[in-house]
Amino acid sequence: MKSKFVFGLVAAMFVLALAPSSFAQIQITVTPLGSPFEIQTNRTAQTADPTSAGAGVLVSGQLLASSPLTTTGLLIDYPGPITSSSAASPFGAIPPSDPIAIQGATGVFAGAVISTINWVSGIVTVQLPGTFTGTLPPGQFDVNNQSGSFRLVGVRLDVNGLTAPVNAAYSLTNSANNYVLSTQSGTHIQALGPGVASVAVGGRTATSVNSGTATIFTNRLPVDPTASFVVTEGNAAAWRSPTQLTTNATATPNSTQIQLTFNGLVTGVTLPITINDKSGTLGLTLSAATVTAAANVITIGFTNTSLTAAEAFQVDIGPIAQPAATVTLTPSVISVTATMSPIGVGLAANQAPTLVGGFPRFAQADIGPVTIVNIIAANTTLLVPFAVKGAPYDTGIAIANTTADPFGATGGGATASAGSLRLDFFPRLPTGGAGTPFTLQTDATHRPGIGLSADGTLASGATWTALLSELMASAGVSGDFTGYIFIQANFVDAHGAPFVSDFRNFTSFTPMLVLPPPATTSRATAGVETLTF
Numbered sequence: 009m010k011s012k013f014v015f016g017l018v019a020a021m022f023v024l025a026l027a028p029s030s031f032a033q034i035q036i037t038v039t040p041l042g043s044p045f046e047i048q049t050n051r052t053a054q055t056a057d058p059t060s061a062g063a064g065v066l067v068s069g070q071l072l073a074s075s076p077l078t079t080t081g082l083l084i085d086y087p088g089p090i091t092s093s094s095a096a097s098p099f100g101a102i103p104p105s106d107p108i109a110i111q112g113a114t115g116v117f118a119g120a121v122i123s124t125i126n127w128v129s130g131i132v133t134v135q136l137p138g139t140f141t142g143t144l145p146p147g148q149f150d151v152n153n154q155s156g157s158f159r160l161v162g163v164r165l166d167v168n169g170l171t172a173p174v175n176a177a178y179s180l181t182n183s184a185n186n187y188v189l190s191t192q193s194g195t196h197i198q199a200l201g202p203g204v205a206s207v208a209v210g211g212r213t214a215t216s217v218n219s220g221t222a223t224i225f226t227n228r229l230p231v232d233p234t235a236s237f238v239v240t241e242g243n244a245a246a247w248r249s250p251t252q253l254t255t256n257a258t259a260t261p262n263s264t265q266i267q268l269t270f271n272g273l274v275t276g277v278t279l280p281i282t283i284n285d286k287s288g289t290l291g292l293t294l295s296a297a298t299v300t301a302a303a304n305v306i307t308i309g310f311t312n313t314s315l316t317a318a319e320a321f322q323v324d325i326g327p328i329a330q331p332a333a334t335v336t337l338t339p340s341v342i343s344v345t346a347t348m349s350p351i352g353v354g355l356a357a358n359q360a361p362t363l364v365g366g367f368p369r370f371a372q373a374d375i376g377p378v379t380i381v382n383i384i385a386a387n388t389t390l391l392v393p394f395a396v397k398g399a400p401y402d403t404g405i406a407i408a409n410t411t412a413d414p415f416g417a418t419g420g421g422a423t424a425s426a427g428s429l430r431l432d433f434f435p436r437l438p439t440g441g442a443g444t445p446f447t448l449q450t451d452a453t454h455r456p457g458i459g460l461s462a463d464g465t466l467a468s469g470a471t472w473t474a475l476l477s478e479l480m481a482s483a484g485v486s487g488d489f490t491g492y493i494f495i496q497a498n499f500v501d502a503h504g505a506p507f508v509s510d511f512r513n514f515t516s517f518t519p520m521l522v523l524p525p526p527a528t529t530s531r532a533t534a535g536v537e538t539l540t541f
Contacts, residue, residue: 033075033186034116034155036082036136038178039066042196045245046167046174047203047264049347049371051354052091052103053167055174055196058245058252059315062111064161065196067134069116069187071155077116079138081123081181082189084160086130086196087174091354091369092164093361094122102361105258108162110134115156122160128359132163136187161255165197166354168371172200202242203348204266204375205318209237212285212322221379222328223528224277225500226337227386227425232528234326235380239266239308239346241318249291249310253368261367263310267349268323271377272342273301276335279328279342279381281306285321289314292321307349325380339385343377382528386425388502389523390495395476398488400510403476403518405457407497407504412469424468426461427498431479435491443491448483456482466497495520 041063046053056063065084093099094108101107113120119137126133167174174197180189211218216236223232241247247266250259270279279299283292291311299306313319323344331337351372352365395403407429415421429450435443448454451464457474459466466472476489495504503522509515523531 033071033073034077034188035070035072036180036187036189036191037068037070038082038084038189038191038194039068040064040176040194040196041066042174042194042198043245045199045201045243046197047242047246047348047370048200049168049203049373051166051168051352051369051371052164052367053197054253054255055086055163055165055176056161056255058248061255061257062159062161063255064111064159064163065194066157066159067117067120068157069155071116071153074153075186077136077138077187078182078185080136080185080187082134082136083177083179083181084132084134084163085177085179086132086163086165087176088130088170089166089354090125090127090130090132090163091166091361092162093125093127094162096122097125099360099362102363103254103260103367105260106162106254106256108132108160111159111161113156113158115154117156117158120158127355127361130165132160133181134160138185163196167197167200168354170200173198174200199243201246202373202375203246203264203370204346205240205242207237207239207344207346207376207378209235209378209380211236212238212320216284216322217324219324219326221528222326222381223525224328224331224337224381224383225386226339226383227423227500228331228333228335228337229386229423229500230326230328230330231500231525233328234324236322236324237344237378237380238320238322239268240320244318245315247290247310247313247319248315249312252313252315261363262350264368265310265349266308267347267351268306268308269345269347269374270299270304270342270380271345272340272381273299273304274331274335274337274340274383275301276331277301277328277337277342279325282324283308283321284324285319289317290319290321328381337383340383341379342381342383343379345374345376345378347372347374384525384527385498386500387427387525388497388500389526390497390502390504391521391523392493392495392504392506392518393521394491394508394518395493395506396488396490396508397476397480398490400512401508401514402511403506403508404473405476405479405493405495405504405506406471406473407466407495407502408471409466409468409497409499410501410503411499422501425499426465426467428463428465429460429472429498430496431483432494432496433480433483433485433489433491434493435489438488446483446485448479454482466499468499
């Protein structure tokens with residue numbers, strides 16, 4: 009009797025265990041073919057693999073047993089706002105070439121439609137059909153007796169602020185309708201990262217012309233009129249052409265773009281711009297061939313890219329023409345920043361998808377700034393390696409302002425300009441070692457020697473001569489001196505000649521060296537100095 013009771017209990021439990029499955033006639037599997045990488049600031053990030061045509065979310069229904077079905081909703085819940093729409097939405101198809109849509113619906117899902125899209129919450133609801141209740145045409149049969157599938161394509165997300173992987177959750181609005189969901193979540197974007205990895209002065213490859221940074225003197229002379237910098241992709245799949253931003257053959261309104269903003273431009277200074285990619289994998293477009301203070305932003309687009317190799321392109325600047333005589337320059341820098349563009353919001357003010365601001369669309373995240381032009385004081389740095397003042401010896405110094413010359417503006421002549429002089433003295437101690445440096449700045453009250461104008465400047469075409477003893481007295485320093493002197497002439501094309509003499513039987517010329525502008529050729533990193541006489 010006991011064994012029969014146990015057998016009956018086990019049989020009842022077995023029936024109860026199988027009871028729920030008796031209603032599970034269509035088993036649903038959701039499989040996203042997600043994007044391997046999207047840009048972290050993308051407001052319209054693809055949730056499908058850009059290398060696979062028609063990629064999206066594959067929904068498959070496996071027929072387990074024929075049974076009546078009731079209409080239900082399949083909810084795909086994304087972690088961020090949805091920034092695309094279907095053709096049937098109140099806002100129309102966004103983007104027009106690749107809206108949210110159901111494609112390839114077959115079998116039991118032949119009647120599946122998108123019922124709602126909650127853009128702010130990031131939820132797409134697909135209505136799954138119930139049992140057909142009308143009269144079937146001859147030769148046709150109820151699709152509820154079939155398996156089936158469909159693809160949901162065109163969903164785009166605002167991923168700015170999200171972390172990877174970007175997963176979506178799946179659920180049914182009604183679980184008592186003979187549809188059973190076997191998949192609860194899936195990855196739609198595997199990784200997020202920057203669109204631009206770096207912006208750096210230089211050349212793209214070892215064989216590219218590396219023009220470094222450009223230099224303009226404050227007297228408007230572009231002494232180094234060219235510059236170049238390289239923009240490097242943040243990930244192999246970051247930069248995309250219009251056809252790589254869609255799940256079909258119809259291109260999106262534009263490609264991903266790079267916005268370059270040039271800061272510090274002065275009215276009257278124009279930078280010519282060219283771009284190149286020697287790898288041949290990029291097709292580049294440039295919005296403008298020059299930048300100025302009034303139009304300091306350009307964009308670079310892509311007609312072709314590789315999605316398997318990180319790429320880079322080079323931006324060449326110059327030659328920079330000499331600004332007009334009416335342009336006033338002060339020491340400063342011109343720099344550049346780069347960000348992905350077009351720049352815009354994820355959803356419009358009415359919390360709906362929008363094409364305003366361009367498509368695709370990004371949050372601004374500037375890389376840089378990177379200095380590409382130095383505007384430095386129009387000066388010449390001179391070095392007297394050896395000078396001495398101590399009875400009976402003294403050192404004479406002569407400086408010529410050679411910005412007056414016979415060549416003229418059309419013949420490559422200098423721009424005439426006057427300027428003051430700064431002398432920095434570095435003495436040695438009588439017992440050895442370095443003494444205390446001191447400085448003399450010429451002005452209206454410090455005009456030692458012969459040749460300076462009343463305001464302490466050396467006029468174009470003039471020559472100044474002075475003895476070291478006169479310079480020290482003007483600087484308020486007494487005693488003897490043995491050491492070296494840096495001279496900064498606040499005009500270009502300064503040249504000089506120092507000599508040591510006892511003014512009786514001995515005179516010795518010492519070289520006066522001309523340094524490259526230290527502001528652009530650092531003495532700390534240049535290695536061997538390229539000094540000239």
